[in-house]
Amino acid sequence: MGSSEMTYFDATALAELIRTRQVSPVEVMQAHLDRIDSVDPAVNAIVTIAPAAMELARAAEAAVVSGRDLGALHGVPISVKDSIDTAGILTQRGSPIFGGRIPDRDAVSVARLTGAGAIVLAKTNLPEFSYSTESDNLLTGRSNNPWNLDRTPGGSSGGESAAIAAGMSPLGLGTDLAISVRGPAAQTGIVGLKATHGRIPMTGIWPRAPRRFWHVGPMARSVRDVALALSLLEGPDGADAFASITGRSDAATGEAVSRPLRVGWLVGPGFGPIHPEVAATVQSAADALGAAGCVVEPVRIPALERDFALEVFMRLHVMELKPAFAQATAGRAPDELFRMAKGMLAAPETSMADFVEAEQAADRLRDGFADFFGRFDALLCPVLPLPAHGHGATEFVIDGRTVDASYVMAATVPFNVTGLPALSMRFGTSSEGLPINVQLVSSWRAESTVLHLASQLESVSPARGLHPDL
Structure with missing residues (x-):
């Protein structure tokens, strides 16, 4: 087996091998x-190689040879966004501070x-303080999209998404305040899951407060x-008060479905303008779920039409996040701050x-x-309003309408504001050869529903098995 082939196996396959x-x-390491x-x-997705990665791989090999019981991810390398603490490994949060x-x-x-046997291989790039839709900062620079180096892999988990898409890691962890797992997954064509708020503890991730819209979630190519990662990550830890969900999600096996699932699909209104190729991909995914036996309409x-979720979020999060930024940057020289922190500190208070x-x-x-999910099992919708865009964009023209670059979050942020579980997965390709993902959303604590539907879509995805040509 060639090493290049090995780097595009998923984590489940590597664990079995x-x-x-x-x-x-x-x-594997x-x-x-x-x-x-x-x-x-x-690509510049990796900011630090874990110094003990190979040593831990040798220990994992010895455990296999000795016949010891092995965890579900034994010996599998993983990558971790650089805002998430890793013992003995640099965690610099994208800032010289x-x-x-x-x-x-x-x-x-x-x-x-790691308790299930995974080995931290590397830390991945992000925006300063995880606060941008593009992964760029003064300390470790800008990440590029492996599908087109002139495009962004997104933010704030853009280094993570780029690393996984490019075969540098099979599985990783990102964080998501408004877009930051699902958006980068869409820009690079991988899978990203934001579980129900409170399903996975945020302990050991900066900032400690506020946390009510923030999530940590798995990112992978399958x-x-x-699903496997969620089954390992979920459950209270006794430190994060939001992480109070005690029931299991049955994520590893999915939901036992005894009736056709009802799926509503939506491109607009409620999300702002959507690129026609993205809209067509959502409709193709709806058709595929209908062909698989779901009741789709x-x-x-x-x-969503009454209250534009992006505007709601913007009015709330500045007041909540600004104190954390002010505390972290107090007394620091202006040249230690990049545009993300400067923009937040200068933002007018609500x-x-x-x-x-x-x-x-x-x-x-x-x-x-709540009303919608009383009638439907899932919502199918866009992740992003357009495929991966160029670096440094400040506005977009989408379907003939000019909008601020913040609109890239318009279809993801409703599920941070509400805490609903949402999954991003590829189901199409743009005319420029860029990935197009769709988003599956279910009711609170019903992750097994989106995972079941995502598995159905994955099996028929026209983009299945595609990788960047690097």
């Missing part, structure tokens, strides 16, 4: 290190994957990998009246989705 002694953890050496100079920072302990999400969600109205709008959105 290791378990059955067809490959060794050392071979070396193949991924070689891949990083080969392609990362152009945190340059050289080495945590003493792993984030809970990292510890749960639906079964994010176009829908409208009045709550008036109390507008903040209260935004809170009420968020409740109306939750109620609107």
